[in-house]
Amino acid sequence: MRLERDDAAVCWDEVAALFVLVGWSERSAEQLKAASGRSTFKVFAYEGDELIGVARTVDDGQYYASIVDVLVKPSYQGRGIGRALVLDLQERLRDFLQVSLTAAADVRPFYEQLGWRRQTSALLLPRSAEQEASNCEEPRTSD
Amino acid sequence: MRLERDDAAVCWDEVAALFVLVGWSERSAEQLKAASGRSTFKVFAYEGDELIGVARTVDDGQYYASIVDVLVKPSYQGRGIGRALVLDLQERLRDFLQVSLTAAADVRPFYEQLGWRRQTSALLLPRSAEQEASNCEEPRTSD
Numbered sequence: 001m002r003l004e005r006d007d008a009a010v011c012w013d014e015v016a017a018l019f020v021l022v023g024w025s026e027r028s029a030e031q032l033k034a035a036s037g038r039s040t041f042k043v044f045a046y047e048g049d050e051l052i053g054v055a056r057t058v059d060d061g062q063y064y065a066s067i068v069d070v071l072v073k074p075s076y077q078g079r080g081i082g083r084a085l086v087l088d089l090q091e092r093l094r095d096f097l098q099v100s101l102t103a104a105a106d107v108r109p110f111y112e113q114l115g116w117r118r119q120t121s122a123l124l125l126p127r128s129a130e131q132e133a134s135n136c137e138e139p140r141t142s143d
Numbered sequence: 144m145r146l147e148r149d150d151a152a153v154c155w156d157e158v159a160a161l162f163v164l165v166g167w168s169e170r171s172a173e174q175l176k177a178a179s180g181r182s183t184f185k186v187f188a189y190e191g192d193e194l195i196g197v198a199r200t201v202d203d204g205q206y207y208a209s210i211v212d213v214l215v216k217p218s219y220q221g222r223g224i225g226r227a228l229v230l231d232l233q234e235r236l237r238d239f240l241q242v243s244l245t246a247a248a249d250v251r252p253f254y255e256q257l258g259w260r261r262q263t264s265a266l267l268l269p270r271s272a273e274q275e276a277s278n279c280e281e282p283r284t285s286d
């Protein structure tokens with residue numbers, strides 16, 4: 001496995017296929033390329049010529065950064081590839097003021113091993129009842 | 144009070160002064176301008192020619208966005224300016240997949256009134272013990 005930070009040779013159809021393989025909602029190759037173009041840091045994992053993982057930041061170049069779209073091809077999961085991708089980005093975010101991410105419950109222990117802590121000061125503007133249910137605490141009942 | 148979305152006429156020294164006035168850590172005008180240049184959406188509040196508030200996004204243009212640097216000049220606080228700034232950005236983020244922010248405990252009720260919910264799926268990579276203490280849950284004691 002090798003990590004590649006340059007996206008000049010990336011096949012964006014292959015990235016789009018990865019989203020489908022891991023069961024995330026479908027994205028177009030064109031939009032993925034445009035969004036990635038806005039990321040200061042991105043990293044791609046390859047086994048030979050096969051794209052087996054991706055990760056990138058959403059950031060403003062100096063103060064705030066989030067790590068997003070950490071995906072590893074299902075047949076390659078459990079081999080430390082996600083860890084290598086995240087650590088590669090973490091290293092490059094050392095000078096940022098605030099570094100965060102959103103993680104499903106089942107992968108939180110993975111991030112906690114890499115130094116991440118549950119954030120209690122984050123708020124979300126829910127896009128759907130489903131997103132609210134899986135990412136937010138129970139709304140307070142009005143009384 | 145008027146809102147201005149275009150930053151062509153912004154005096155970045157005035158923005159930097161605002162950070163000092165609200166008691167945030169000092170930032171250079173040059174770096175603030177560069178960071179703001181990475182934001183798809185930004186908004187500035189003016190009373191006459193006086194800059195009295197700012198807010199912007201950190202985003203990738205389509206999927207992920209955070210609202211950051213929401214500042215209102217102390218002498219103008221409590222007049223709905225922060226609310227106007229945040230609502231202006233919220234409106235423009237309607238098509239994004241995930242919209243989040245980080246808020247100190249004392250301003251969370253303000254955001255909750257605008258539709259935000261406490262996010263339980265956020266993780267932070269702490270930059271300092273101080274940042275960890277004010278943004279994260281107590282680390283688990285190892286046993």
